[in-house]
Amino acid sequence: MPIPIVNSIASWFLKKRFHQIELFLKYPNEVQNELLLQLIDIAKDTEIGKQYDFASIKNYRTFADRIPIKNYDGWQDVIERSRKGEHNIFWPTPIKWFAKSSGTTRAKSKFIPVSEESLEDCHYAAGKDLLCMYLNNNEESQLFTGKSLRLGGSKELYRENGTVFGDLSAILIDNMPFWAEFSSTPSNRVSLMSNWEHKMQAIVNETIQENVTSLAGVPSWMLVLLNNVLETTGKQNLHDIWPNLEVYFHGGVSFTPYHEQYKKILPNKDFKYYEIYNASEGFFAIQDQNNSNELLLMLDYGIFYEFIPMSIYGTAQEKAIPLSEVKLNQNYAVIITTNAGLWRYKIGDTIRFTSISPYRIKVSGRTKHFINVFGEELIIENAEQALKKVCKRTKAEIIDYTAAPIFMEGKEKGAHEWLIEFKTPPKDIHYFNELFDNALKALNSDYEAKRYNNITLNKPKINIARKNLFYDWLKQNNKLGGQHKVPRLSNTRDYMNELLALNC
Secondary structure, eight states: OOHHHHHHHHHHHHHHHHHHHHHHHHSHHHHHHHHHHHHHHHTTTSHHHHHTTGGGOOSHHHHHHHSOOBOHHHHHHHHHHHHTTOOSSSSSSOOOEEEEEEOOSSOSEEEEEEOHHHIIIIIIHHHHHHHHHHHHHOTTOOGGGSEEEEEOOSOOOEEETTEEEEOHHHHHHHHSOGGGGGGEESOHHHHTOSOHHHHHHHHHHHHTTSOEEEEEEOHHHHHHHHHHHHHHHTOSSGGGTOTTOOEEEEOSSOSGGGHHHHHHHOOOTTOEEEEEEEETTEEEEEOOSTTOOOEEEOOOSSEEEEEEETTTTTSTTOOOEEGGGOOBTOEEEEEEEETTSOOSEEEEEEEEEEEETTEEEEEEEESSSEEOSSSOOEEHHHHHHHHHHHHHHHTOEEEEEEEEEEOOBTTBOBEEEEEEEEEEOOSOHHHHHHHHHHHHHHHOHHHHHHHGGGSSBOOOEEEEOOTTHHHHHHHHTTOOSTTOOOOOBOSSSHHHHHHHHHOO
């Protein structure tokens, strides 16, 4: 299809979609309330719908009072029944697909239901909207003159009891229309290879001959792939291989630790980065402006949002609030109700609102990935901002990191222990540590208070990780590729002790 025709079609779709986006921008709370009542009505004759008498729920307050908030463990039993072929348990249409992701306390793996409605109205809609946002902001784009290099998970799809499970990206690729493969690289055959390391080289071999105009994938694994591309070709930067490359669409993990490394291999100042906030449970927010780190919360994907202030999360006072009650610059745990039958489900992420007209957010961390052993309330966002600042000051580059508490023992005070794999280490690790400690104090007043005169916390302890430590740990735990990631912060020493044992 000639490029002008493709651009005309894209332009038509863009204008049509923006009318819908304008509706939820203008009436966000009305759109969300109407969506909630639609979800309740659709599911009123399911087993869950009858259990909680959905038919009599007419407003948000009744919904919130009647239906409990649960994490995956709370829904695991009914999801397992659905995986075995039972229908109409929590959603009326048959659930054919389950996105497999990292496990919980009760289960080695989570199996997130993906309905036909969520596949079309959320997962695929988000991909289209991301393109819409980008094209609307970059009218001179030549995106459609080439292909998108997509990097999905390394898991095959498995079929049992009439249902299918696997990495979400594999489900999306497997269900894409046949014409979508023509605009993407590598081929579906390579994309769905199960052996991650064999797959990486196959992707390199298949893509270096293509006219790649965009990249799409998780930053950590995409960086591994792109470094392999440079090593194979002997080139210094990616523009020498793909001269028409113009944008990287990324999500899954924070981009902050990787940004400087991407700038080195993508030195073109006009190169764009666009972020999407997604998980196995759905796609939630999209970057809608050039050169922004804020994401527009998408309110018409079949997902109803609630939020628990992190100041009361996990306490007896824990209570969710609707979108209409959120405040700026406070950390919230995200609760979702979806068109795949997840009702008041804790996804485990924390966000904060940077704008409420429209509703824009930043992802600040995970409800389980923080350190608060000593009342310091250190979150991932604090850690990554501090590391970014100190790396810039010391000209260091970080590949990966994790941190855990050093617990008080006898008269010995506590501390935080960090394990960092550097691409470019600082010349003086002690100076790096001093700057880092001060940066954390500047970003987090609770941490600063606990560090005052070493009253509770001693200075951080930094260990330098050997090359490929985190990669080897992920490989050992069968977590290469996809959205698998290194746990950044933990309230226990479980991850830290495993990694230190490997660090030799």
